[in-house]
Amino acid sequence: MGERYALAEGLRAYGLIAGMWVRSSMTYRASFVITVFGNLVVTALDFVAILLMFAQVDSLGGWSLPEVAFLYGLSATAFGIADLVLGSMDVLGGRIRDGSFDTLLVRPAPVLAQVGADHFALRRLGRITQGVAVLGYALVTVDVDWSAPKVLLVPVMVVSGAAIFSALFVAGAAFQIFAQDAAEVQNAFTYGGTTLLQYPPTVFGKDLVRGVTFMLPLAFVNWVPAAHVLGRPYPVDLPEWTAFVSPLVAVACCALAGLAWRTGLRSYRSTGS
Amino acid sequence: MQDDAFIELDGVEKVFDVRKKTGFLKRERRQVRAVDSISFTVARGEMVGYIGPNGAGKSTTIKMLTGILTPSGGRLRVAGIDPSRERKRLAHRIGVVFGQRTTLWWDLPLIDSYKLMHRMYRIPDGRYRENLDRLVELLDLGTLLDVPVRQLSLGQRMRGDIAAALLHDPEVLYLDEPTIGLDVISKAKVREFLRDVNAERGTTVLLTTHDLQDIEQLCSRVMVIDHGRMMYDGPLAGLHEVGEGERTLVVDLERELPPIDAAPARVVKVEGPRQWLAFPAGESAAVLVARIAAEYPLVDLSVREPDIEAVIAKMYVDQAGQAERADQAGRAVS
Numbered sequence: 238m239g240e241r242y243a244l245a246e247g248l249r250a251y252g253l254i255a256g257m258w259v260r261s262s263m264t265y266r267a268s269f270v271i272t273v274f275g276n277l278v279v280t281a282l283d284f285v286a287i288l289l290m291f292a293q294v295d296s297l298g299g300w301s302l303p304e305v306a307f308l309y310g311l312s313a314t315a316f317g318i319a320d321l322v323l324g325s326m327d328v329l330g331g332r333i334r335d336g337s338f339d340t341l342l343v344r345p346a347p348v349l350a351q352v353g354a355d356h357f358a359l360r361r362l363g364r365i366t367q368g369v370a371v372l373g374y375a376l377v378t379v380d381v382d383w384s385a386p387k388v389l390l391v392p393v394m395v396v397s398g399a400a401i402f403s404a405l406f407v408a409g410a411a412f413q414i415f416a417q418d419a420a421e422v423q424n425a426f427t428y429g430g431t432t433l434l435q436y437p438p439t440v441f442g443k444d445l446v447r448g449v450t451f452m453l454p455l456a457f458v459n460w461v462p463a464a465h466v467l468g469r470p471y472p473v474d475l476p477e478w479t480a481f482v483s484p485l486v487a488v489a490c491c492a493l494a495g496l497a498w499r500t501g502l503r504s505y506r507s508t509g510s
Numbered sequence: 511m512q513d514d515a516f517i518e519l520d521g522v523e524k525v526f527d528v529r530k531k532t533g534f535l536k537r538e539r540r541q542v543r544a545v546d547s548i549s550f551t552v553a554r555g556e557m558v559g560y561i562g563p564n565g566a567g568k569s570t571t572i573k574m575l576t577g578i579l580t581p582s583g584g585r586l587r588v589a590g591i592d593p594s595r596e597r598k599r600l601a602h603r604i605g606v607v608f609g610q611r612t613t614l615w616w617d618l619p620l621i622d623s624y625k626l627m628h629r630m631y632r633i634p635d636g637r638y639r640e641n642l643d644r645l646v647e648l649l650d651l652g653t654l655l656d657v658p659v660r661q662l663s664l665g666q667r668m669r670g671d672i673a674a675a676l677l678h679d680p681e682v683l684y685l686d687e688p689t690i691g692l693d694v695i696s697k698a699k700v701r702e703f704l705r706d707v708n709a710e711r712g713t714t715v716l717l718t719t720h721d722l723q724d725i726e727q728l729c730s731r732v733m734v735i736d737h738g739r740m741m742y743d744g745p746l747a748g749l750h751e752v753g754e755g756e757r758t759l760v761v762d763l764e765r766e767l768p769p770i771d772a773a774p775a776r777v778v779k780v781e782g783p784r785q786w787l788a789f790p791a792g793e794s795a796a797v798l799v800a801r802i803a804a805e806y807p808l809v810d811l812s813v814r815e816p817d818i819e820a821v822i823a824k825m826y827v828d829q830a831g832q833a834e835r836a837d838q839a840g841r842a843v844s
Contacts, residue, residue: 346598506579
C-alpha cells in the first residue's frame with residue numbers, strides 16, 4: 238500500500254474513466270470530427286499569426302523565425318500533453334457547485350485521477366499535433382551546432398515542460414476547491430503561460446521575465462534551456478548549467494502541486510458545500 | 511452500544527464556518543452547527559429512515575458516514591472503519607445513491623456504466639455476472655441495458671442508479687431521496703426492491719426522504735433530526751404520538767350543511783358539500799367515520815396522513831425557544 242501502489246491505482250482509474258469519456262464523445266461522431274478539425278484549424282491559425290508577423294519583420298526581439306518556432310514548438314507540445322492529460326480539470330469548480338463532486342468521493346479510486354480524467358477529450362490531440370509540427374519545422378530550419386547534450390535537451394524540455402504545466406493544472410484545481418468559480422484564473426496561468434512562452438523573453442519586461450523564472454518557473458519549460466541550445470544569452474543572468482535543471486524544477490512543481498491538492502481536498506472535506 | 515452495531519455515531523458534530531457579508535468588505539463570521547452531538551447505532555440488516563426538514567443536517571450526516579466530510583468532533587464508525595480516514599477502503603463496502611444526481615454515464619448505454627463499476631471496484635467476474643443478472647431481473651432493467659442513459663425516464667434511471675450502487679455487494683446502502691420526482695408505479699417498484707434486498711441480502715439500509723410513505727412501507731425505525739439534533743428515534747407510529755400529528759378526514763356530504771360536530775375532530779375547512787376535519791393521529795378513523803355516517807348523509811370520504819413536515823413542525827413547538835437560544839450561543843464575533 239505504498240506510494241507506488243497509489244500511483245498504479247491512480248493511473249488505472251484514470252485510464253478507465255478517460256476511456257468512458259472517449260466512448261461518450263464517439264456517440265456524437267459528427268460532432269467529434271468537427272471539433273477535432275476545428276481544434277486543428279484554430280491552433281494552426283495561432284502559428285499563422287506568428288508567420289504573418291515575420292512577413293513584415295525579420296526578427297522578433299532579436300530572434301529569427303526558426304528560433305521563435307523552436308520556442309513555440311516546445312511550449313505548444315509540452316502544454317499540449319498537459320492539456321490532453323489534465324486540461325479538463327477546469328470543470329472541477331462546476332462539479333463542486335452542482336454537488337456532483339461528492340459522487341467522486343464515494344468511489345474506491347484516487348480523487349485526483351478521477352478529476353484529471355473528467356471530461357477527457359481526444360480533440361486536444363490537435364494542439365499536440367500542431368506543436369510537434371512546428372517543432373519539427375524548427376528543428377529542420379534552425380541554425381544550431383547540434384551536440385549530444387543539446388539533442389538530449391529537446392525531449393527533456395518537452396517532458397519537463399509537460400510536467401510543469403500539469404503541476405499548474407493541479408494547483409489550479411486545488412485553488413478551485415476554495416474559490417469555486419476560479420476556472421478563468423487557472424486558465425490565465427495555463428493558457429496564458431503557454432502563450433507567453435511562445436515568444437522570445439527579450440520582448441517582455443525584465444520584471445515579468447524574472448517573475449516567470451523565479452516565482453512561477455515557466456522559464457524552465459523552454460526559455461532557459463532553449464537559450465542554451467540556440468547559444469543565446471539567458472533571459473535572466475543565470476549560470477550555464479541551469480539549462481539542465483528543468484527536470485528538477487518539474488519535480489519540485491509537481492510536489493508543491495500535490496501538496497496544494499491535498500490541502501484543497503482536506504479543506505473540502507471539512508467545510509462541505 | 512449493541513454488539514452487532516454496524517453504524518456507530520457517538521456525539522458526532524459538524525461545525526461549518528459561514529462568512530456573511532454585512533457591509534462593504536465587512537464580513538461577519540459565524541459558526542453553524544449542522545450536526546450537533548448526534549449519537550445512534552444501526553444494527554446490521556436494519557432499515558432506517560432518516561428524516562427532517564430541509565437544512566436539518568440529514569445530508570451532512572450522510573456525507574460524514576460516506577467519508578465525503580470529516581466530522582468536527584465525536585466518534586463515527588461504519589463497519590469498524592473511520593470513514594474520513596479510510597475513504598477508499600470504505601467505498602468497497604458501501605453503496606450510495608444520490609436521488610438528484612446520477613452516477614451513470616449520460617451518453618453511454620446503461621450496461622457500460624456497470625462494466626465500469628465491475629472494473630473500478632474489482633468485482634470478481636462470476637460475482638459481477640451473478641449480481642448483474644439478479645439486479646436486472648429484480649429492477650426490471652433487461653430491455654434498458656443497451657439504451658443510452660440520457661434516453662431513460664427518471665424512474666428507469668433511478669432503478670439503474672440503485673443497481674449500480676449494489677453491484678459490488680455493499681453491506682450498507684445509503685439512499686438520499688431515492689423516490690424524489692418518481693411516479694407512483696416507479697416509487698412502488700423501488701420500494702419493493704429495497705424491501706427484497708434488505709430481506710434477502712441482509713443489506714443495511716439508511717434512507718433520507720421527504721415522502722412519509724417511503725418510511726411507512728419500508729422502515730421499522732425512523733430517526734428525526736432538526737437543527738442538527740436528534741429529536742426522535744423509534745418506530746414510526748410513536749412519531750405521530752410524540753409529534754401530536756393530526757390526520758385529516760375529507761368527507762363529501764349529499765348537500766351543503768353546517769360544519770359537522772364530531773369532537774375530538776374539528777372542521778378546518780368547508781367547501782360546498784365537502785368538509786375537512788382534523789383529528790389526532792392516535793384516534794381511530796373508523797370510530798369517527800361510523801359516527802359521522804350515522805348522523806350525516808355521507809357520499810364519499812378519504813383519510814389523509816399528516817405530512818412529515820407538519821409532524822416535525824409540531825414536535826418543535828416546545829423546542830423552538832430553546833433552539834433559538836442555542837443558535838445565538840453559536841454565534842461568534844468576527
